[in-house]
Amino acid sequence: MLSNHSGTEAEREGEPGFLTDSDELEAIREEAVAFIKDTVTEANARGVVVGLSGGIDSTLTANLAVQALGSERVLGLGLPAHTDADNVQEARTMAEGLGIEFREVDLRPLLDVFEDHVAAAVAPSGGRREIGNVAARLRMCALYYAANARSYLVCGTANRSELLLGYFTKYGDGGADLFPLGDLYKTEVQALAQHVGVPRRIIAKEPTADLWAGQTDAEDLGARYSDIDPVLRRVVDRSERVENAVEALDVDPETAETVAELYVGSLHKRAVPPTPGIDDRGGDGGGSHPLHLAAMANGL
Numbered sequence: 001m002l003s004n005h006s007g008t009e010a011e012r013e014g015e016p017g018f019l020t021d022s023d024e025l026e027a028i029r030e031e032a033v034a035f036i037k038d039t040v041t042e043a044n045a046r047g048v049v050v051g052l053s054g055g056i057d058s059t060l061t062a063n064l065a066v067q068a069l070g071s072e073r074v075l076g077l078g079l080p081a082h083t084d085a086d087n088v089q090e091a092r093t094m095a096e097g098l099g100i101e102f103r104e105v106d107l108r109p110l111l112d113v114f115e116d117h118v119a120a121a122v123a124p125s126g127g128r129r130e131i132g133n134v135a136a137r138l139r140m141c142a143l144y145y146a147a148n149a150r151s152y153l154v155c156g157t158a159n160r161s162e163l164l165l166g167y168f169t170k171y172g173d174g175g176a177d178l179f180p181l182g183d184l185y186k187t188e189v190q191a192l193a194q195h196v197g198v199p200r201r202i203i204a205k206e207p208t209a210d211l212w213a214g215q216t217d218a219e220d221l222g223a224r225y226s227d228i229d230p231v232l233r234r235v236v237d238r239s240e241r242v243e244n245a246v247e248a249l250d251v252d253p254e255t256a257e258t259v260a261e262l263y264v265g266s267l268h269k270r271a272v273p274p275t276p277g278i279d280d281r282g283g284d285g286g287g288s289h290p291l292h293l294a295a296m297a298n299g300l
């Protein structure tokens with residue numbers, strides 16, 4: 001059910017910590033730009049590739065990447081599948097504005113082959129969510145192909161709201177080498193986009209994953225980010241109980257419960273795949289094993 005709270009998406013009065021101050025926004029811009037630059041340098045990469053949808057997250061990410069690396073070292077890929085061909089023109093316009101190279105690849109033929117051969121054989125009952133996730137994973141393949149071939153990194157576009165809710169395709173748009181917007185809630189992304197001069201029409205667009213016609217984040221999630229973000233901030237960042245958040249904020253209990261459930265239910269999407277932990281060797285996929293860390297420290 002959609003909550004009927006009527007705040008603006010970019011700010012919510014009375015909720016501390018949400019970005020409205022231009023000095024604060026400027027400091028965040030600088031940090032995100034430095035992060036992209038440092039990550040690319042440390043990886044000895046030549047640049048980054050970004051999937052451009054014509055939406056705010058990818059437009060802002062590409063904008064920050066250009067600020068960090070210069071337009072010569074950023075590649076934009078327009079990768080329309082079934083529903084979003086119209087947005088490719090917007091993505092192209094954004095790329096032209098940033099002065100970056102832009103390539104367009106229609107993924108429909110690949111998706112059709114997948115549906116006819118793989119889906120039909122494995123599970124013909126797969127619906128729009130399953131096929132939409134395949135489109136997101138085909139995009140990931142195209143982005144990594146470009147990264148491999150050019151010694152680039154795949155610059156992901158996920159924001160903190162999406163990451164905490166698990167509102168992304170695991171190893172699809174969730175598969176990337178860095179997430180410059182990953183610490184910022186969607187409402188903060190909107191404020192930062194305004195701060196760096198992303199066109200108003202892009203900021204004003206209804207957020208959509210575009211995995212099927214008419215899909216919107218608000219419909220899928222049951223609420224708008226202006227209601228979701230303050231709940232995440234209290235329940236995740238401040239470890240408050242859901243009831244406390246409901247009482248403090250003007251959100252309905254159902255929305256807050258859903259947000260908390262999505263956060264807990266998507267823990268696996270934010271973790272390294274587990275291993276059994278045989279002989280006490282970690283059980284976390286090796287990511288934090290002392291030998292692994294020592295090898296990294298020694299540059300091995």
Ligand SMILES: Nc1ncnc2c1ncn2[C@@H]1O[C@H](COP(=O)(O)OP(=O)(O)OC[C@H]2O[C@@H]([n+]3cccc(C(=O)O)c3)[C@H](O)[C@@H]2O)[C@@H](O)[C@H]1O
Nearest residue numbers: 129133136162166167168169170172173208209211220268
């Ligand atoms: N507890 C657990 N421990 C370990 N793994 C677990 C698991 N539960 C599920 N899994 C695995 O995760 C899979 C489900 O995850 P996943 O494949 O991602 O699929 P799922 O989360 O069901 O779908 C992705 C969601 O993200 C949305 N999305 C996708 C892409 C872009 C955007 C956007 O905002 O632009 C939004 C999309 O609309 C949909 O609501 C399961 O099939 C299973 O393999």
Ligand SMILES: Nc1ncnc2c1ncn2[C@@H]1O[C@H](COP(=O)(O)OP(=O)(O)OP(=O)(O)O)[C@@H](O)[C@H]1O
Nearest residue numbers: 051052053055056057058078079080157207208209
């Ligand atoms: N047609 C597309 N071409 C290239 N990349 C795409 C396309 N559709 C989605 N993506 C990639 O998947 C990412 C996730 O989509 P998402 O909808 O969350 O971001 P967005 O479209 O930039 O912003 P919004 O969430 O406001 O619609 C995009 O930022 C983009 O990198």
Ligand SMILES: [Mg+2]
Nearest residue numbers: 053055208209
């Ligand atoms: Mg989108």
